[in-house]
Amino acid sequence: MSRTRIRSTPVDQACAAAVDLAREAAERIARPGEVGTHLGFESEGDRVVTHYFECLDRAYRGWRWAITVTRASRARNVTVSETVLLPGSGALLAPRWVPWNERLRPGDLGVGDLLPAEADDDRLAPGYTATEDDDGDQQMIFEYGLGRVRVLSPLGRDLAVRRWHSGEAGPHSPIAHAAPAQCSTCGFYWPLSGALRLGFGVCANEYAPDDGRVVAADHGCGAHSEATTVPSMVMDAVPPILDDMGYDDLMESGSVDETESEPLGHS
Known part of the structure; x- marks a missing residue:
């Protein structure tokens, strides 16, 4: 004991x-x-x-x-x-409780779901204040005219830029490495407006995997408007092989009887 x-x-x-x-x-x-x-x-x-x-x-x-x-x-x-x-030590425990707004992941929001933004969300700023950058005055007037209570703050914009640039629509994805050129030189690339114009745009190619999505200017895919034509995978038809062995034997066996070659109706 x-x-x-x-x-x-x-x-x-x-x-x-x-x-x-x-x-x-x-x-x-x-x-x-x-x-x-x-x-x-x-x-x-x-x-x-x-x-x-x-x-x-x-x-x-x-x-x-x-x-x-x-x-x-x-x-x-x-x-x-x-x-x-x-x-005790090493005991199997339930995962630590996490508030619902921290458990959400991209794609979790479904039809009919509501995701309210908190009043002190750092990603948003009042629509009637400047955004602390060079185009702050223009954006302030523009957003105020739209009548929105809050607009994207500099922090929210930077978070979006990092998320988009490091994701599948950025320059480091496998499809971007294999692309013939960047999206910035593609005719289907539609640049965003405002401060993100130089870095991001929307793909407008219905055959591209990112159609209708925000892509980085240095992203790319095989559906680039200036991609070279891919050579056809269909091989040229092989010339037919003619068997002329029987023809040679006929010529060597003797000349053809001329009477058998006369046209019909002649005596």
Whole structure:
């Protein structure tokens, strides 16, 4: 029977010795055979000690039974205060809870779903304020005329630029490396307006994989408007092989009878 102390703090000796009492309490809440060896105890305060037992349930590997015992001041009898199953080191735990707005991923929004933007969203700025860049005044007037309450902030724009440039529509994707030229030189490339005009545009080629999507100016694909014509994969027809062995034998066997070659109607 182990009486190893987990933490060196003043321990009530009567509570520390109540291992059998703690085991009985654990066996009452566990199924038969699920309470293992005594792992030690920990002092929780004056005359309060928690005993730990190994949990043998295969569904709770790494967990341990925690039985807290205590006694009243100047009392000899130790009683059970609390019984619970707690995770130990290496225990299998549920993933850490993450707020819904941090769990969302691109493509999660479906038909009828609403995704409200927070009031302090750093990606947005009031539509009547400048955007802290060279074209701030023009964009301020333009956005104010549209009547939108909030517009894209410089931070929101930079996040979008990094996301688009490093994604599948950027210059580092496999299809861009194999492209004959960049999108900026393609006739189907429609540049965006405003501050993103030089770096991004929309693909307008219905046969391209990015049709209708934002692409980086240095992106590319095989549907480039100036791509060279791909040579035909159909091979030229092979000339027919004529068997002239019979013709040669006929000529060598003798001349043809001229009477058999006369036209009909002649005597």
